[in-house]
Amino acid sequence: MSDLPGVADVIADIPRHLTAIAEWGACLVYILIARRRFGAIGTILLAAAGLVVLVATQWWAGTLPLSLWIPGMLVAAAVMFGLILASLEVNPVGAGYVTARAFVLAELTASVYWQLDRFYAADLEPVLQTVLWIAVYAVVFVLAWWVERVTFGHGQVLRVGARELVGALAIAAATFAISNLSFITANTPFSSRFGTEIFYIRTLVDLAGFIALYVQHRVHNEAIVRRDADAMLHLLRSQHEQYELTRRSIDDVNRKYHDMKHHLDALRAEQDAAARGRMVDELEDSIRGYGAVVHTGNHVLDAVLTAKRAYAAEHDVQVSYVADGALLEFLRPLDLTAIVGNAMDNAIEAAARLASPDVRLVRLALFAQDDFVMLRVENTFDGVVDREGERIVSRKRDEGHGYGLRNIETAATAYGGTVSIDDGTEWFSLRLLFPRDARRAP
Amino acid sequence: MIRVGVIEDDPHSIDRLLSHLDRFQREHGDRFHVGAFRDGADIIADYRPDWDVLFLDIQMPSVDGMTAARRIRQVDSEVIIVFVTSSPHYAVSGYEVDALSYLLKPVTFASFEQEMRRVLVRLQQRTRRELLFTAVDGAHHRVAVSDILYIESVKHRIEVHTLDADYGVVSTIKAMEAELAGDGFMRCNSGLLVNLRHVTGTEGNDCRVRGGTKLPISRPRKKEFLSALAAHIGARGISV
Numbered sequence: 001m002s003d004l005p006g007v008a009d010v011i012a013d014i015p016r017h018l019t020a021i022a023e024w025g026a027c028l029v030y031i032l033i034a035r036r037r038f039g040a041i042g043t044i045l046l047a048a049a050g051l052v053v054l055v056a057t058q059w060w061a062g063t064l065p066l067s068l069w070i071p072g073m074l075v076a077a078a079v080m081f082g083l084i085l086a087s088l089e090v091n092p093v094g095a096g097y098v099t100a101r102a103f104v105l106a107e108l109t110a111s112v113y114w115q116l117d118r119f120y121a122a123d124l125e126p127v128l129q130t131v132l133w134i135a136v137y138a139v140v141f142v143l144a145w146w147v148e149r150v151t152f153g154h155g156q157v158l159r160v161g162a163r164e165l166v167g168a169l170a171i172a173a174a175t176f177a178i179s180n181l182s183f184i185t186a187n188t189p190f191s192s193r194f195g196t197e198i199f200y201i202r203t204l205v206d207l208a209g210f211i212a213l214y215v216q217h218r219v220h221n222e223a224i225v226r227r228d229a230d231a232m233l234h235l236l237r238s239q240h241e242q243y244e245l246t247r248r249s250i251d252d253v254n255r256k257y258h259d260m261k262h263h264l265d266a267l268r269a270e271q272d273a274a275a276r277g278r279m280v281d282e283l284e285d286s287i288r289g290y291g292a293v294v295h296t297g298n299h300v301l302d303a304v305l306t307a308k309r310a311y312a313a314e315h316d317v318q319v320s321y322v323a324d325g326a327l328l329e330f331l332r333p334l335d336l337t338a339i340v341g342n343a344m345d346n347a348i349e350a351a352a353r354l355a356s357p358d359v360r361l362v363r364l365a366l367f368a369q370d371d372f373v374m375l376r377v378e379n380t381f382d383g384v385v386d387r388e389g390e391r392i393v394s395r396k397r398d399e400g401h402g403y404g405l406r407n408i409e410t411a412a413t414a415y416g417g418t419v420s421i422d423d424g425t426e427w428f429s430l431r432l433l434f435p436r437d438a439r440r441a442p
Numbered sequence: 443m444i445r446v447g448v449i450e451d452d453p454h455s456i457d458r459l460l461s462h463l464d465r466f467q468r469e470h471g472d473r474f475h476v477g478a479f480r481d482g483a484d485i486i487a488d489y490r491p492d493w494d495v496l497f498l499d500i501q502m503p504s505v506d507g508m509t510a511a512r513r514i515r516q517v518d519s520e521v522i523i524v525f526v527t528s529s530p531h532y533a534v535s536g537y538e539v540d541a542l543s544y545l546l547k548p549v550t551f552a553s554f555e556q557e558m559r560r561v562l563v564r565l566q567q568r569t570r571r572e573l574l575f576t577a578v579d580g581a582h583h584r585v586a587v588s589d590i591l592y593i594e595s596v597k598h599r600i601e602v603h604t605l606d607a608d609y610g611v612v613s614t615i616k617a618m619e620a621e622l623a624g625d626g627f628m629r630c631n632s633g634l635l636v637n638l639r640h641v642t643g644t645e646g647n648d649c650r651v652r653g654g655t656k657l658p659i660s661r662p663r664k665k666e667f668l669s670a671l672a673a674h675i676g677a678r679g680i681s682v
Contacts, residue, residue, distance in 0.1 A: 320546040320553075359552045369675055371643030371650070376676050380552065416644075418665075420672035427556060431676030433668065435644055 014114045018133065019106070020058035022113075023076060024051045025137055026106035027083050029145045030098050033152045035089045043087055050083035073176075077103050094158040097165045100172035101148075101213050107176065108206035109140045115199035144210075151217050164220055168213060175209025230407065234338055241307050248310060296366070298325025300333045301340060305364070308344040315352035316360055319344075323366035327373045330438045335411040339375070340364075342404040343430055347379035350428060354382060373434040381428045408432070414441050444472065444565065445492060449479040449510065450499040450526065455547060459497055459526070462554040472562070482510030491518035495561050497545070500527040511541065520568065522561050571625060575602070578610040585609070587625050591640045591651050593618050595633035605652070628670045631660035638674040 028047060036043050057079050061072030080102055085095035113136040117129065124132065152158075179202040263283050270276050294305045305321060312319045328336055344362065351360040362379045408430075409419050415438040422429040446463060450456045456478055463474055479485045482498070482505030496514070500507040511523050523540070528547040542564065543557055571587040578599060585604055594601040595615045602609045615635055619627065626638045630649055640652040647664070648656040649671075659667055 318550070322544050358550065361550070361552055363553075370641075372671075372675055374672075374675050418668035418672045420669045420676060422673060422676070429676065431672045433672035433675055 014110050016058040016062040017055055018113065019110050020055040020076075021051070022110040022137065023058075023080055023102070023106040024054045024083075025141050026102040026109065026144075027080050027087075029105065029141050029148065030084065030102050030152075031087045032145060033149050034098065034158060036087060037089045038087070046083065046087050050079070050087075053079050054083075080106075088158075090158055093162060093165050094160055097158065097160045097168050100165075100168040101210075101217075104172050104175050104206060104209045104213060105140075105144050107179065108203065108210050109137055109144075111179070111199065111203045111206050112136055112140055115196075115203050118196060118199060147214065151214065151221060159224055160220065164216070167216055171209055171212045171216065175205060175212070179205035179209075231334065231338075234334075234341070234407065241311070245307050245310055294321075296321070296323040296325030298328055298336075300331075300336045301325040301328060301366075304337055304340045304344070308341070308348065311345075312348045312351075312362060315348060316357035317348050317351045317362055318360065319348070319362045319364070321364040321366075323364060324368070325366065327366055327368055327436075328375070330434075330440075331411075331415065332440060335414065335440070338407050338411045339432065340377075342408050343375075343377040343432075346404050347377050347428070347430070350381040351379040354380060368436060371436045373436050373438070375432040375434070376429060378427050378429045380426055381423075383423075383425060385423050385428070415439070416441070443475050444562075445475045445477070445494045447477050447479065447485065447493045447496040449482060449485050449496060449502070449507065451480055451502045452499070455499065455526070455549075458549060459554075462549065462551050465551060466555060466558050470558075481505060482507055486510050486513045489514060489517060491521065493518075493521050494565055495522040495524065497524050497526050500525055515540070522564055524557060524561070573602075573621070575609070575611050575613070578612060583609055587622065588637075588639065590622075590627075590637050591653065591655070592637060592657060593627075593635040603655075626674055628667055629663060630657055630667050631663060634658075638671055641671055644668070 027050065057076050061076065064072050077099060081095055081099040084098050085092060113133055116132065116136060267276060267279055270279060294302045296302055301323065309319045347362040351362050354360050359380050365376045367374055412419055412432050415434055417432050417434040420431045448456060448459050460476065463476055467474055482502050486505065498507040498511060507525060514521065522542050525541050525544045526547060526549060527544060542560065545553055545557055573585050573587055576582050589604045591603045591605060593615065599610055599612045600615060600618060602611055615633060619629065619635055627635050628638055630636050634657050636651065636657060641649050642652055643650040647659050649659055650656055
């Protein structure tokens with residue numbers, strides 16, 4: 001037992017230049033995966049400069065007293081952030097997100113190597129030690145590249161926001177703190193017995209951190225895919241409605257054309273002037289409805305309301321509206337369609353469930369009060385509202401529905417809007433309140 | 443007895459509204475005194491503010507409904523105005539004359555009934571609610587609840603901010619909240635009780651009240667506060 005290395009040797013931390021190279025390599029993994037700002041030469045030059053700065057930073061940090069160890073690590077993380085921000089086509093938020101991941105990967109890589117090195121160090125020649133070092137780094141980085149390549153999507157632009165950044169930073173910080181906490185607390189009377197286990201614990205915690213970040217990104221990716229699918233579904237649906245509307249208009253015109261021909265024939269045959277006058281009046285009456293086009297001062301709203309009125313007419317639902325469409329100018333067309341389209345669909349479907357066509361009513365009001373814009377859609381209904389906890393859910397069980405209200409909420413919230421619902425005894429009322437100068441959150 | 447004025451040039455529409463009023467009386471047991479005018483000029487010629495509610499047609503030959511409403515508002519801020527129209531395009535200017543709502547022609551009984559109910563609720567609310575309190579200096583005050591902007595908790599007392607003046611009162615926000623329950627007041631944070639009818643806008647985590655004062659909305663209360671505000675404005679504004 002006398003040849004057991006001294007505790008001080010076992011605890012001795014990873015040489016600074018090895019940490020620096022691990023940090024650099026981890027950055028490189030992500031730079032190779034994501035969309036780069038520059039071509040091959042620019043990227044290589046940047047990477048080389050990054051390596052020099054990182055090694056210099058770590059050596060400088062090594063000269064600092066132990067109490068400044070964490071500030072030293074933060075400076076190293078800042079250099080990694082700079083390298084990633086410069087090399088990749090990302091904004092600072094995206095760069096921070098990538099840095100958190102690269103930092104944990106660097107910790108993991110250095111930790112794995114050091115654990116192996118400490119285990120075999122006594123039996124190894126310096127040359128073999130270097131070979132081991134290169135092999136471990138290469139294996140870990142290639143594995144990480146292979147795993148992350150799938151989740152990140154090769155050459156794709158990162159779509160992360162502040163929320164994802166905070167999550168990633170929290171995971172990275174927790175990983176770093178816990179892994180090194182055990183490193184420090186082990187430096188107690190117990191440390192001699194558990195010396196090597198400390199490395200193992202650090203590797204495990206780093207690995208757990210890496211996996212946590214990996215899962216976080218997967219979940220985030222899936223949310224994006226689902227959101228895109230929803231938007232696409234809605235787009236397709238509104239396009240289909242547009243098509244249906246056009247088709248119906250063509251049918252209407254054809255039918256009117258035939259009617260008109262009969263009327264004209266009858267007019268020609270009629271000799272009595274009074275009867276002729278009556279027939280002309282009737283003719284006028286029969287085409288009256290065709291002039292009723294929606295004009296609210298907002299083309300998109302006009303189109304949505306026209307389509308929804310036609311849809312409502314098929315279910316004998318009366319739609320009336322009073323709307324100053326210019327107030328919704330701040331909504332992007334797709335969001336306006338999502339909000340008004342879904343709200344009208346819900347209202348019309350609920351009103352259509354009533355037995356008597358006389359009371360199937362839908363009313364839309366859009367007005368401004370002080371610095372607010374109020375959009376309200378009301379409908380008569382049978383008083384039945386299905387809820388799941390606080391949420392109102394669709395009564396239709398088939399796929400694709402029941403997202404209506406959620407779509408409205410999501411779109412409205414993006415503009416700082418608030419949704420409020422009132423289900424009275426006869427009227428169901430959906431109210432959306434927007435600040436008047438609303439802007440879409442990025 | 444509720445006094446209802448119908449101003450409408452088309453005889454068919456008058457008949458329709460009168461029969462709706464009759465049916466509403468029969469079904470709900472209310473009593474109306476109904477007066478009919480054939481043009482906006484007829485009602486503004488010798489207008490006395492003793493009507494409770496006016497159903498005003500917008501398109502009329504000599505004086506249209508919107509003009510009539512503006513003239514009426516100059517002398518009568520209380521009467522409830524409901525526009526009756528075949529075209530929704532006039533809706534936008536309805537807010538400036540504080541119209542309660544619009545009825546679109548042809549007026550169905552279902553729409554009319556709902557509107558009339560709203561009118562009755564509004565009439566009941568019109569009785570001025572007042573708050574009596576003794577200020578810190580010993581003086582007694584009587585303040586219309588609708589004039590209160592917001593109430594602020596300051597140390598062991600509260601500050602009542604109204605449109606005209608501020609009063610210090612020995613009371614608590616909690617007691618005031620209970621007292622004003624149902625009057626459209628809402629806490630925007632633990633120390634502020636705001637009259638929703640005077641909230642004119644929001645900016646980030648603040649809400650603005652009439653007069654321009656900004657009040658902070660606390661994070662845990664934000665969702666509930668904004669939702670109450672949406673419900674409040676949605677219920678107050680013009681309806682179709």
